[in-house]
Amino acid sequence: MSTTETPRTEACAADTAPVPEAERRRDPLRRMTALARPRAGRFALGVLLGAAATGAGVALLGVAAWMLATAASHPAITALGISVVATRALGVGRGVARYLERLVTHDAAFRTLAEVRVRVYRRLAATEPFGRFRSGDLVSRLVNDTEATLDLLVRGLTPPLVSLVTGGATVLVVTAVYAPGGALLAGGLLLAGLAVPWAAAALGRAPGRRQAVARGRLSTALVDTLHGAPDLIAYGAMDRQAARVYEADEELTRMARRDAAVLGLGAGATALITGLSVWGALFLGVLAVEGGSLDAVSLAVLVLVTLAAFEIVAPLPAVAAKLGAIRESGARLFGVLDTPAATAPAGRTGLDPHGDPSLRVRGLRVRYAEDGPWALDGVDLDVPAGETVAVVGPSGAGKSTLASVLLRFRDPDAGRVELGGADITAHPADEVRAVVSGVPQDPHVFASSLRENLRLARPEADEDDLWEALRRARLADEVEAMPEGLDTRVGTHGLGLSGGMVQRLALARALLAAPRVLVLDEPTAHLDPDTRDAVVADLLAAAEDYSTLLITHDLTGLDRVDRIVVVRDGRVVQTGTHAELLAAEGWYRDVHPDLA
């Protein structure tokens, strides 16, 4: 492993470097194809094997036609020798070549996919995760878009190349037999393989869009019906809602039935071109034989090869129909791969992990777009060593942006953030995170065992360390009660753990990492009120030994923190203890539940 360390680091730098403008403007399909460049040799082999397989099918009929025509003039048996052998070889070769082609292209595509995943991951790791990861749907869509590379390479790229190679070779052979026949075949193949799929895809685009809109409407109505069922039933509105869904269904069905007349055209056109090409070959061939410019043996070859040749372009309409969706996936994928890094590379190293753990924020300003509104607009804040400071305020006040800067997910646009007097933006993210750690918003539970989920924070932790962390997060009793203890597997998204347990697990993980400064970002979001109060109490008890910044929208239990900072519209509007703030006029007193 250690020998590959150096190139990996270089690749990592390349993966996160800014993408030139010219590159960004290229067609996503071409950029996706370019991702496969390191595997070009394997793909070329796959195309050749595919061409051999398809070609064998066409050649089989051509050779057999020649053999029959020759045999019909009753020559000596030796005249057929080669064609007999060739016929049998082609009969076997086609299946074998097809099998190998599929293995080779799939293998190459999976190799490429593995590399693309690493690239996507590295780019994501370098850009600010918070904004992007709000919605789980977005993440799974990104993962699907990454998988679309596989689709493009196996189903989108190889079949057209195979058709090109085989089609070209077949046209050359037929041209050698009878030039006008070759020209006819070339025209037919181009029409059936290129023009029809292209036109069908173009014709299908408008119905596709129309139906997508109608489908979206139906889907919204259905989502409303299912998720809103309790409200609908309680208010006696289910019948009206069902009528809305039926209406949406009717519209979609009406549209689909009307569009069927257009979408069938592709199939008809392909059949027409195939049939007319065979007819043309027969027509030209018979005239040429009569006129003496074609011998009668070649007539059979010409007609039967033309008949067989349209198999070459048969897969292409399906490819054309697929490319649109793959291009959209590609555009989204490169949207991620082109995102610039959220933190500038930091030069200075040597942040002392055992130094003064006090935070000092001065004039901090952050915004998410040039000339956008300021998410943080000149925030001053101090967390002295060992104290607990709560940052509260309405949603959208900029609280989570503050966490994002402290955890080095993004650079501030102005102002300073000092840790024990050292500017954290001058230090690499991981150096800062050795000192400042905690619970990010919506902490993730990995599909693995509880043990693995904990050891993530400190791989060298032993059994005692894990239990100590669990005890401090008040999770030890519950884990002890589980039959498999620390080896209990927590499913995808931590299913099987309650919301309170997930937050406690995340806290245990943060404590295990043993930072000097704890940043807890909305640790009680999505918890029911009973659990919420218990978690806050346990959090604050566990945070005693740390400099702690607690970011929350929930004002219960704050009498236990050292200081409270109220943030509104990106500015600090009030600072003080719970008692001081309750005594003073202002937002805190206005909205505190104990006084309502």
Added chain:
Amino acid sequence: MKPLDPRLVRTADAVRAHLAVSVLSGVAVTGLILAQAWLLAHVISQAFAGAGFDALGWAVASVAGIALARALLSYLAEASALHSAARTKSILRRRLIGRVTGDGTVWTAGRGADGDAPRAGELVTLATRGLDALDDYFARYLPQLVLAAIVPVAVLVVVFWADWISGIVILVTVPLIPVFMALIGMHTQSRTERQWRLLSRLGGHFLDVVEGLPTLAVFRRAKAQAALIRQVGEEHRKATMGTLRVAFLSAFALELLATLAVALVAVEVGLRLLGGYMDYQTALLVLILAPEAYLPLREVGARFHASMEGVAAADQVFAELERPRSGSGDAPAPSGGRAPAASGDLRLSGVALTYPGRDLPALSGVDLTVRAGERVLLTGPSGSGKTTLLSLLLRMNTPDAGRIEVRAPGGDWAPLESVPADDWRLGVAWVPQHPYLFDVSVADNIRLGAPDASLERVREAARLAEADGFVSALPEGYDTRLGERGARLSAGQRQRIALARAFCRDAPLVLLDEPTAHLDPENAAAVRTAVDRLLQGRTAVIVAHDTGWAEAVLGARVVGLPLPGREGALNR
């Protein structure tokens, strides 16, 4: 999975019509294939024998006619297939919708009450995109299946008639194809199933890691994971290729048999032609027809997997339609008017409920009396069944044991079930923990429970619910559409719209479920003001966490629900 699900055939005339069209066009296509083969063999062999264009002109022209006929047929078949697919999808969709909206009980999937039920999201995907896979099934697969049944038989008959030796070669090899495919398919399936767990674990790894990226970053594991992703990708590739090596065997067997059989026929016919035992035209006819016997089988094989997605979707629809559900049974028919009992007293005695598929009861032995005009605050640890109790009063569930009785002012106690559920609910306003807002205008959201309410009444309700201010500030005021799940509004604003709904419903009994639980302090304060107003002159059952407010401001009587299975409710 069956290639042709009898339930699907039974579903609709559309399916039966489509099958009939497919068979008719399949017979016609078969006839055209045979005719074309005969014409080609005839023209080529006659030209070989020296016939000129004058003698062959009619045959050449017929080939053009066949081309036109096949094109027209394939256009009509495809268009009619898509047409039938659209109708069938609509029928399945409507039955599914009727199923989930029909019987007045809440569709329980996604709440963990029934492990087999698909989640709401899956059901929506199933009804839209999932069923769209039937297009392929109808347009590409079924017609091909019909052809695969007709064409080989017809070709065999003609080839036997022309040359019985070639007929035997085809007769022996054609049935081998389905047999081999089935054998290999069975082997692949058992192997794939064994590998499935591994594959899905590896496949899900990337999603898991990407979703957990912020967590990884905080603990400085983000960079180390890149190496792991590469390694897992490599394992995934190896495992997948292992499966594919076997899975591709069925296509290999098919292709090998089909091509090899054609080669055998060609050589055997060629040698007999050379020996003078056969004429050129027959030999050509056999050569042209031989591949046609295998082509539909190959096509069916190639389209099998893509088309099975549609069958699988239909299968899921049928599974959902056939899943037993706890319906409301023989409930009395609604009269369309508000039940007078809703403005009277309410009595629960020994009420218990266990959700299907759960071991522990959600409620057990609850006794509670609520007098008209009284406010009752339900408290208790999570899991004590507070929300379940509200759902019983909303008639979304019925108790397994015990009685719920109601008494209209001046009337006698009567079981709640004797009142039609719709009439009862007309007297109930409900404000849930997470109210659902619909993608219609604000006004229509507020008049959910009173569809005929005038805009003035809607405005008044909003004003009372502290919602008029922010609604008026929306770009189109009360006509603003709220987007999917009310996405335009914050949680606190959604809660106030739900309160406006309750005002608009103007019901004597109000059920509140944690109205301020997930709100920021400012919104919570506004909601409390509105709730105080809503409860004036109404009976209320409230589930709330901040008991101080409920007791002091609302003057509610506190009732503690213990965890079920311990003891009865204690009135305090």
